[in-house]
Amino acid sequence: MKESSEYKVLVVEDEEAIREMLSFTLHRAGYEVIEAADAREGAEQLEQKPDLVLLDWMLPGISGVEFARRLRSGSETRDIPIIMLTARGEEENKLKGFEVGADDYMTKPFSTQELLARIKAVLRRASRQEVQQDLIAVNGLELDLAGHRVRVGEKSLDMGPTEFRLLSFFMSHAERVFSRDQLLDQVWGDNVYIEDRTVDVHIRRLRKALEPFGYDAHIQTVRGAGYRFSRQI
Numbered sequence: 761m762k763e764s765s766e767y768k769v770l771v772v773e774d775e776e777a778i779r780e781m782l783s784f785t786l787h788r789a790g791y792e793v794i795e796a797a798d799a800r801e802g803a804e805q806l807e808q809k810p811d812l813v814l815l816d817w818m819l820p821g822i823s824g825v826e827f828a829r830r831l832r833s834g835s836e837t838r839d840i841p842i843i844m845l846t847a848r849g850e851e852e853n854k855l856k857g858f859e860v861g862a863d864d865y866m867t868k869p870f871s872t873q874e875l876l877a878r879i880k881a882v883l884r885r886a887s888r889q890e891v892q893q894d895l896i897a898v899n900g901l902e903l904d905l906a907g908h909r910v911r912v913g914e915k916s917l918d919m920g921p922t923e924f925r926l927l928s929f930f931m932s933h934a935e936r937v938f939s940r941d942q943l944l945d946q947v948w949g950d951n952v953y954i955e956d957r958t959v960d961v962h963i964r965r966l967r968k969a970l971e972p973f974g975y976d977a978h979i980q981t982v983r984g985a986g987y988r989f990s991r992q993i
Contacts, residue, residue: 839921
């Protein structure tokens, strides 16, 4: 993992006092900080190629949730880690944040030390992506680890980085059942802040990506045990 001084963090927060506090905290920790007061400015700052986005949920104009959705749909921005910042602490709002592609979620007010720990964990997880030359194929479904692509014939499947890691792990360990905790350890790594319900969210997103090609049935729920990827459906 690179040193903090080698990372750029884009802070998209409309409340100036909070934005200045975040900027000060990140600068002091060694990060290069890019600031934006709303989603429009945030989109403009993407030209600076940030390594992570701290994104407020409640933004004027385009909401943070919609901005996160747009980041995940862009070919050049889909892999940028996102940490959502919000006063909304209810579980359904957390799940909505994860549904649109957030990697982590912090409820205001929060400890700056916890924020820095979460940023470090998310960046560590992102940097852990191994470049390999392997191609995993199951019944016509091909996962290209080196190219970070999933294909069926000549067609590419659209999925986010977490779903790609999850599918890669499943296809590499076909027919084995894994609990939520085991999947958190193997796919998310040592980020202790992620809740086990997050696994269910990404399983649903993975199935949705595979559904148009009929491969969603390979991701099977084993009642009381967890999930598995089966070669047979």
